[in-house]
Amino acid sequence: MPEYRAELRVHLRTGVLDPAGEAVQASLRHLGFAAARVEVGKLLTVDLTAGSPEEAEAAVHRMAKELLVNPVLEDYVLEVHAR
Amino acid sequence: MTADVVVFPGSNCDYDTQEALRTALPGAQVRRQWHEDLDLAHSDLCVLPGGFAYGDYLRAGALAARSPAVAAVKALIARGGLVLGICNGFQVLVEAGILPGAFQTNDVQHFLCRDVHLRVASNASPFLSGLREGAVIRLPIAHQEGNYRLTPREYEELADSGRIALQYCTRDGRADENPNGSFRSVAGVLGAGGRVLGMMPHPERASWPALGRADGLSILRGAAAALAEGEVR
Numbered sequence: 001m002p003e004y005r006a007e008l009r010v011h012l013r014t015g016v017l018d019p020a021g022e023a024v025q026a027s028l029r030h031l032g033f034a035a036a037r038v039e040v041g042k043l044l045t046v047d048l049t050a051g052s053p054e055e056a057e058a059a060v061h062r063m064a065k066e067l068l069v070n071p072v073l074e075d076y077v078l079e080v081h082a083r
Numbered sequence: 084m085t086a087d088v089v090v091f092p093g094s095n096c097d098y099d100t101q102e103a104l105r106t107a108l109p110g111a112q113v114r115r116q117w118h119e120d121l122d123l124a125h126s127d128l129c130v131l132p133g134g135f136a137y138g139d140y141l142r143a144g145a146l147a148a149r150s151p152a153v154a155a156v157k158a159l160i161a162r163g164g165l166v167l168g169i170c171n172g173f174q175v176l177v178e179a180g181i182l183p184g185a186f187q188t189n190d191v192q193h194f195l196c197r198d199v200h201l202r203v204a205s206n207a208s209p210f211l212s213g214l215r216e217g218a219v220i221r222l223p224i225a226h227q228e229g230n231y232r233l234t235p236r237e238y239e240e241l242a243d244s245g246r247i248a249l250q251y252c253t254r255d256g257r258a259d260e261n262p263n264g265s266f267r268s269v270a271g272v273l274g275a276g277g278r279v280l281g282m283m284p285h286p287e288r289a290s291w292p293a294l295g296r297a298d299g300l301s302i303l304r305g306a307a308a309a310l311a312e313g314e315v316r
Contacts, residue, residue: 017264019188019230067149070142070178072185073232 001049003083004056010069010076011041044068047083056080084111084310086128089156089172091118091147096133096169096287103290104130107303108310118152127310128165129156131172133225133285143186143228144174153179165209165306166279170226173271173281182274182281183237187230190264196225199262199284201270202252205245208277209309213301219256220298222284224263224270229283231265238267246273249282 012018018039025038046063050056057080069076086104090097097115104113108128116122123129136147147153153175160166160181168176176182189195203211203218214220233241241247249271253260261268263283271282286299 016232017187017190017230019190019192019264023192067145068141070145070185073187 001051003047003049004053004080005083006046006048006056006060006078006080008044008046008060008064008068008076008078009041010044010074011039012073013075016073053080053082084108084128084307085126086111086113086130086306087121087123087126088113088115088130088132089118089121089152090115090132091134091136091150091152091175093136093138094132094134094171096171096285100130100132100169100287103287103299103303104128106290107300108307111307118147118150121152121155123155123159123164126159126164128167128306129159131156131166131168131175132287133170133172136171136175139171139228142178144171144176144178147171147175148178148180153181157181160275160279163278165309166275167210167302167306168279168281169285169287170224170229170283173283174228176274176279176281181279182272183233183241184272185232186228187232187264188228189226189230189262191262194225194227195229195262196223197262198223199270200252200254200256200260201249201284202256202258204242204247204250205273207245208248208273208280208305210277210280210302210305211248212308213305217256219252219254220301221289221296222286222298223288223296224284225288226263226283229263229265231263231269231283233266233269238269241272245277248273248280249284
């Protein structure tokens, strides 16, 4: 079975307060950097085997739904590459 | 009467909770059980204690909420048992979908470890039956991710059905106190007709009259009273 690498970029949904992002932004400004906004997200890399890229993508969407992403607060972007 | 404290990898309030339960429930069998071997078949009350289950990896409570233990907890709820989630245990109950909402980092962006005052918004629960609505109690909090998020609509639904249990307040019960940014200062909510309570403050850390703090005991004793009256099957 072909091997795939899925990269899941998890970020807070628009409008959700991001205390970590605000803290990093404040520190950047402290250092003199102009940062209008900073968002702290997560990158999850999942290696898996699947019959096709579509199957791999569908599997990772299920993982996101069941565990990896909290839909109340978070959203995500998924990219799947053949390895 | 049997009460069980679930131990996840990273739980750290399990011994304190066990001791507090022994004080609150004289004569009860109070066990600590490793989450993988959790057997609640003879349990009346299950407590998910504070700590950092699975290191809070991914999201606080997220990995523990997928433990097989959660199925046992759900089965206990289904047969009328009582479930208390304290701090990290509350986060686990929310991640497991047993209670609504979600948790974020405190709006003050740091760990909070201090006493807070709480207003009993609803006492429609065995845990809170010993307290009158509007009463102000004092309990310690110790958390980084206690910023409890509800949508306004979820809040209204919970409030209308008496499921907002505890709200942060001032010493004299005014609403303008909110240590962590929680929506409408909510510190605890009820589920399953009041038989499930999730709360960020730590009742077990305020269960020692000799140390001058015993407000937590009234919450644990409320469970004892309900169990003694046979409200739990």
